[in-house]
Amino acid sequence: GESVGLHLPTLSVQEGDNSIINCAYSNSASDYFIWYKQESGKGPQFIIDIRSNMDKRQGQRVTVLLNKTVKHLSLQIAATQPGDSAVYFCAENPRTGNQFYFGTGTSLTVIP
Template sequence: GESVGLHLPTLSVQEGDNSIINCAYSNSASDYFIWYKQESGKGPQFIIDIRSNMDKRQGQRVTVLLNKTVKHLSLQIAATQPGDSAVYFCAEKLRGANNLFFGTGTRLTVIP
């Protein structure tokens, strides 16, 4: 399943399917991007990050894709599990800045 983080804040997928969470960022001067996962009652946890000189980065079951031409970032989760149910945030950092600006977030629900 797919979602656009800023326009479709909820994504439901079947257990075992792949998930794609999308994020449109706003500033072409951003040089660093990061995905966080926030479970209910907890703080955001780091998933994966990518710098602007890369197009793709892979982690364990997760892949981040960066398309600077259209200012688009996506998080792909392979073989989605019930434990993946959470709110996912993308965040960007402007070149030379010290802090992250967070997107709206997408709630991922995994259906057993």
């Protein structure tokens, strides 16, 4: 199967600081990537996506960067808030169907 891995399983940041969550993917043919946020006791929620014809996409307080050369994806959260505490997943679609492959998740804890 595909491999989507995260560099850090846990991350703690002070409230107000910026957070960066990293993800490495293995399939160079993947052309669509999504970041999901999963709060405790809930299902994953879509945060932001990016297609392979872009290297950066911004949302509200979040930015996704895609480096296809090294097959790396990152999620930047500006001015991190306690409500950002959750597990974050990256997912890639290798264009072989409807299947997304999920990374192992990074647990973000925001310290007030």
